Amino acid sequence: MSLLLLMVGLPGAGKSTRAEKLATAHRALRLTPDEWMLTLFGELEVDRKRDLLEGRLIALALRALRLGTPVVLDFGLWSRDERSALRWLAAAAGATCQVVYLPVDPGVQRARIAHRQATAPHTTVPMSEADLETWRRLFQAPDLAELGGADIPGPPPGWPGWREWAADRWGLRLE
Numbered sequence: 001m002s003l004l005l006l007m008v009g010l011p012g013a014g015k016s017t018r019a020e021k022l023a024t025a026h027r028a029l030r031l032t033p034d035e036w037m038l039t040l041f042g043e044l045e046v047d048r049k050r051d052l053l054e055g056r057l058i059a060l061a062l063r064a065l066r067l068g069t070p071v072v073l074d075f076g077l078w079s080r081d082e083r084s085a086l087r088w089l090a091a092a093a094g095a096t097c098q099v100v101y102l103p104v105d106p107g108v109q110r111a112r113i114a115h116r117q118a119t120a121p122h123t124t125v126p127m128s129e130a131d132l133e134t135w136r137r138l139f140q141a142p143d144l145a146e147l148g149g150a151d152i153p154g155p156p157p158g159w160p161g162w163r164e165w166a167a168d169r170w171g172l173r174l175e
């Protein structure tokens with residue numbers, strides 16, 4: 001069975017740094033949308049482009065998993081629904097899935113973002129204190145059940161399944 005690793009955490013938590021190490025350790029394909037967005041657009045969000053880019057990377061990840069290649073999705077995945085959908089899609093592709101959560105307290109986060117801005121400005125964009133506060137409010141930390149790989153909850157009311165939810169969220173075509 002192939003392995004899908006989901007990197008979860010706020011900006012500056014250390015996800016991409018850890019994702020590189022995990023990709024080496026597991027000989028996994030690492031998919032980091034920030035690299036693609038900055039290369040293509042010079043920004044991390046443009047209209048709905050990031051959603052659609054992530055959708056393409058998810059489709060690519062599922063193909064790799066079916067071919068037996070482990071994958072590290074370095075997305076951040078702030079919402080529990082996004083993580084549940086990806087866990088479900090991994091299972092449907094015959095893969096195992098592990099959530100890798102990197103908590104970070106505000107002081108350390110600020111220091112790491114400043115360090116990255118100073119040492120590798122081409123890999124990031126400036127982030128304000130107000131951004132960090134807003135993002136922290138939006139972030140849904142995984143609980144122990146989710147980290148332990150507990151049963152995947154059902155999709156939000158009104159959705160027939162996670163496949164349909166994911167298709168809408170990331171502009172995927174149903175396969």
Ligand SMILES: Nc1ncnc2c1ncn2[C@@H]1O[C@H](COP(=O)(O)OP(=O)(O)O)[C@@H](O)[C@H]1O
Pocket residue numbers: 009010011012013014015016017018112113115116117119
């Ligand atoms: N465990 C760590 N200890 C100290 N610094 C770290 C650690 N992990 C990452 N960093 C540094 O913090 C900054 C942000 O890390 P990064 O992996 O880009 O975070 P993210 O991908 O979560 O936004 C980078 O400058 C990185 O070198």
Ligand SMILES: [Mg+2]
Pocket residue numbers: 015016017034074
């Ligand atoms: Mg990153």
